[in-house]
Amino acid sequence: MDPGQAKATHAFLAMEWISRQRGLQGQRLRVQARSSSYNGEYGGGGGERFSHSGNQLEGPITALRIRVNRYYIVGLQVRYGKVWSDYVGGTQGDLEEIFLHPGESVIQVSGKYKYYLRKLVFVTDKGRYLPFGKDTGTSFNAVPLYPNTVLRFISGRAGSLINAIGLHWDVYPSDCSSC
Numbered sequence: 608m609d610p611g612q613a614k615a616t617h618a619f620l621a622m623e624w625i626s627r628q629r630g631l632q633g634q635r636l637r638v639q640a641r642s643s644s645y646n647g648e649y650g651g652g653g654g655e656r657f658s659h660s661g662n663q664l665e666g667p668i669t670a671l672r673i674r675v676n677r678y679y680i681v682g683l684q685v686r687y688g689k690v691w692s693d694y695v696g697g698t699q700g701d702l703e704e705i706f707l708h709p710g711e712s713v714i715q716v717s718g719k720y721k722y723y724l725r726k727l728v729f730v731t732d733k734g735r736y737l738p739f740g741k742d743t744g745t746s747f748n749a750v751p752l753y754p755n756t757v758l759r760f761i762s763g764r765a766g767s768l769i770n771a772i773g774l775h776w777d778v779y780p781s782d783c784s785s786c
Contacts, residue, residue: 643777644752647763650771651722654764657695660775663760665690667780669707673727673739676700680724680740680769685761697767705729705737712757716774719744724769732757751776 666688674682674696682696686706707713715730719742726740751757756776763772 642753642756643759643775644756645773645775646716646747646749647773648771649718649747649749649773650720650724650763650769652764652770654766654768654770656762656764657693658762659685659687659692659760660762662687662690662692663775663777663780668713668758668760670705671707671729671737672702672704674698674700674702675740678725678741680718680727681767682765683761683769687760695763695765696769699767703739707731708733711735712779714757715748715750716758717746717748718772719746720771721745722770724772727772729758749774 662685664687668685668687669689670686670691672684672686672691672694673680676699679700680696681700682694682698682702684694685692711731711733713729714732717728717730718724718740719726721744724740725744726738726742728739729737731737753776755778757779758774759777760775761772762775764770
C-alpha cells in the first residue's frame with residue numbers, strides 16, 4: 608500500500624470510528640472528498656521560487672510555452688483559461704508553443720533533471736504526448752493522487768534556466784466551458 612492509500616484508509620477508518628462513537632452506525636458522515644495533490648519538487652537546487660497558484664483561478668491549463676536549448680529546459684509559461692502566466696526562466700534557446708484542445712487536460716508529467724530540468728513530457732487525457740527537451744538525467748514521473756483530477760498549476764524555482772518544478776493537481780474547473 609502506497610502512502611497515499613494508507614492515508615485514505617486511515618481517514619476512512621477514523622470516520623467509521625467517529626460514526627460508531629456518535630451512535631451513527633449504518634449512517635455515513637458527510638465528508639468532502641479530497642481532490643488536490645502535489646508531486647515534486649523535481650530538479651536541482653538554486654533559483655528563485657515561483658508559483659502559478661493564483662493563475663489557476665483564470666481557468667484550466669490551455670497552452671504551454673517551453674523554451675529549450677541543447678541541454679536544458681530554459682524557461683516556461685503556461686496559459687490558464689485565456690490568460691498567460693508570467694514567463695519564468697532564461698531567454699536563450701528555442702521557444703515551443705503547444706495549445707491544448709478544448710476540454711483537454713494534462714493527466715501526467717514526466718521528465719528528467721540533473722542540476723537543472725532537462726526534459727518535460729506532458730500527457731493529456733486525449734492521448735497526446737507533448738515532449739520538450741533532452742532525454743538525459745534522473746527520471747521522474749508524476750500523476751495525481753486522486754482519480755478524475757488534472758494538472759491545475761505549476762510551481763518551482765528558476766533563474767537563467769528552470770532549476771526545479773512542482774506539479775499541483777485538482778479537479779477540472781466546472782465553470783469554464785469557453786476555455
